[in-house]
Amino acid sequence: MDSYSFYKSLYDRELNRRKDLDTAISLPITILTIIVAANSYMLKTENIIYSLSSLKFKHAVLASLFIALFISAFYIMRSSNNLFKGFAYKNFALIKDIIAYETAIKEYNSNVTNDKAIDFKEVILLKIAEFTDSHIIFNDKRSRDLYFARTYLIISLLLTSVNFLILTLNYIRI
Secondary structure, three states, rough: OOHHHHHHHHHHHHHHHHHHHHHHOOOHHHHHHHHHHHHHHOOOOOOOOOOHHHHOHHHHHHHHHHHHHHHHHHHHHHHOOOOOOOOOOOOOOOOOHHHHHHHHHHHHHHHHHHHHOOOOOHHHHHHHHHHHHHHHHHHHHHHHHHHHHHHHHHHHHHHHHHHHHHHHHHHHHO
């Protein structure tokens, strides 16, 4: 097996995974928006709570829902931009710089003995491995954050369903 092709395929896979994670954020944001809109509709009929004795089950559900939505929004933001720190994906230099480096290595190798010579292909392989490792770490973190965001969105959907059930039961006169 050609090691260059193998490492390059891993590098390319992580770049594609990065793009997939960028597009995977759209669905959780859409679901978050729908949940917030649906619960805003339900909240417009709620009265102001003046005492602890007027708290009901639906208020506990709403509080749990807002906590779940906040946590989900937190993980979505963390997955999309690492909470304002960004993701420092490493990349190669400009092509002209790489060519200049390769030329410098050739000149260096022509002036030294074979045991001190630098193998350009090996240097490139080490860089690809370093960049791929860095990308794997970032992508795994982003993937884990998206998993948590989706989990809390599912919890929010369930709590929204409970809210709608409570709202529906309040309007049914038996």
